[in-house]
Amino acid sequence: MIHLLLYIDTLSEGYVILVTGLTIVFSGLLLLTLVFKFGLPLMLYVYKIISKGPDKKVTEISPVVNHEFTGEIAAAISVAIHMYLDVQHDKENAILTIKQARKLYSPWSSKIYGAYRNRL
Amino acid sequence: MKKVILIFGILSLLIFARPVLGLISNSADATESTRVVDAESAVEGSFISEAMDGVLQFYQYTGFANAEWGNMIMILIGIIFIYLGIKFDYEPLLLIPIGAGVIIGNIPFVAGNQTGIYETGSVLNYLYFGVVKGVYPPLIFLGIGAMTDFSSLIANPKLMLLGAAAQIGVFATFLGALYLGFSLPEAGAIGIIGGADGPTAIFLSSKLANGVNILADGTTVKNLIGPIAIAAYSYMALVPVIQPPLMKLLTSKEERLIRMKPPRAVSQKEKMIFPVVALLLTTFISPSALPLLGMLFFGNLLKESGRTERLADTARTKLIDIVTILLGLTVGASTQADIFITKDSIMIFVLGAISFVIATCGGLLFAKFMNLFLKGDDKLNPLIGAAGVSAVPDSARVVHAVGLKADPQNYLLMHAMAPNVAGVIGSAIAAGIILSFLG
Structure with a gap:
């Protein structure tokens, strides 16, 4: 009699765990989904504002500040960068030799210990 | 010859x-x-x-x-495991250590000489300690975290729900085990086979069905770690056999042809934030799964931080290899015939197969359900729902293969990886919930 009662109890508890467990798993992953769908972009945006300040619009950048920066200066800088990266040939690696291969010595291949040496 | x-x-x-x-x-x-x-x-x-x-x-x-007939049968099973691993390439990294372990554990011996895995003081018993106390699973999870690329999940977070849907298998099996007369903790441990995640199954069964805990009515809980682990790993290896028929049964030809839009590029910052945020959220929801989820996301942080490549490299190669060797061998050896061949083990195997089927169906049907609300090229190919059972990365590969059969130009692997890793997270959360209810 008591055993039967216990058995029924177990099953009903099983159903409780089934429903709550599934709900929690679903809501947990749903929460994760929402966080990554909406929370993450927001966090990244906030981080950007904190570290760099809000983005400037093109109209906000005044041309007056940069009026000394002419095309000639830009050309000079780009030539310098080009020379530095691609054309520069001042320093070359002077070592041209091939890597020396280590001579492999092993008593197994040594001629001193040859099997037929002591034969008359 | x-x-x-x-x-x-x-x-x-x-x-x-x-x-x-x-x-x-x-x-x-x-x-x-x-x-x-x-x-x-x-x-x-x-x-x-x-x-x-x-x-x-x-x-x-x-x-x-x-020798007894039980030993002989188990040795034969061990040889079959090794054969399946070598011949058909079904998760050889698991099946070969487990198969060898099954043979080692079933060599008949005279009891009392500290030989067998269940004899205190034997070498195998010391190695088995990591299984009994749940030491190995979190270490495996560390390696999995350091291996896994969560970017497809970050790009398309709604696929996370497919990982949750497949956990229906866990809870349905739990109920089925209760109906078959297992006690609550035992049923919980059996249910997690449906999570299709070997380490999680071992972790949970080592906490709930370890042969040490005492139930409310005064009896000791049964030791089911061996059968549960073997069932979980062997069905994981058999994913390429179990899943495709179900996938074909539950999806129409048109659905299988759906092409999903390629996932967006994910920035490194998002990848770095993911493990931290996901760790906080999931472990706050389910603190009992902390050893698993904590290690999983820690491993992923090692990978994505960009500063700890050495540690990540060790975690995903050497460390996980060492632990897999020990885990596979001792789990295999724990199938000593006199303890393993029982009615319970057979029921666990049946329940495990059913739970895999339910989990796969749950994922597939939920993907179809989600399609009702999605429009245009946001629609999901319902096949990827089947990857919601964890079994990383085998079930994703199976999805890819079945998708290719329907349309040789439709590459689903990247999309399937998202529910796949979500399934790992989901089953770990489910394990935590079961543990908090019954532990």
């Missing part, structure tokens, strides 16, 4: 010699009793009988004398 025949010949000779040697043991007794009467032949007789006794005593210690 000649050598094989020779070895087999010797083995069969030894086996057939067993009854003959048994007869000799009787005659040895007879010589002993006649020794008193016949003194002259006693010297020669006693020497022969002593030598015979020594041989007999040695024979009593050999596997041939102690």
